[in-house]
Amino acid sequence: MFLRCTVCGASNELPASTLGAPLRCSRCRQPVPAPAHALVVAATDAKEIVRDAPWSVVVDFWSPASEPSRQAAPEVERLARRHQGHLIVLKVNADIAAEWGRSLGVRSLPTYVLFRQGAEVRRISGPLTAEQLESALIPAG
Template sequence: MATFARDITDAEFEDQVLNANGLVLVDFWAPWCGPCKAIAPFIERVAQEFQGEISVVKLNVDANPRYSSQLGVRSIPTLMLFRQGAIVQEMTGAPDPKKLVDLLEEALNAP
């Protein structure tokens, strides 16, 4: 099965997120986090649906604490949407699927 949401590390974060052109959705998660596991299939569907328009990456906060700490991630799951390296939206906790899709569509249509 193809994976559309890519796992990244702190070493890749700057290149894959902060220096990326366009929109990048980052899922900050941990393997022990129940809500993180619950939303994982939805995040994968979002990554597939928006493929080519929005990059979707996952950062395990336990294995990669640098950027989650720098960005003030205090609870997981936390989703952050970046445009040209700047945070444009942030959601903490398991998101309402429709609200997240609406937010991503709105971000795609923003100037």
């Protein structure tokens, strides 16, 4: 997982399993904030993060060719910002990650799948607001 240091701009490769521990930049040693935006990742990286991250992970299966996906993009960003520090939001291009999407039974875009400890917990499809995504995916408390 790559996170950019807000102090020196260095791109840090951090294993997903280190989320939750204080993250430090490998160049300037300053703390690197947890991601406050959706991370665009390939399926292989997404699978690794889903498996290893101690936090809940929402995977947004989207496509640049899908109008509802493009519509929902700012809401996905808001979701990531609102849950910075305990939720990871990943954007996976379903056209490229077609095999993974198929194996999960993703039929329409966007589809949001919530994983915890590598296992699917919930999912919902459609262009939803951050609040709708929260109430559908994130359990209270």
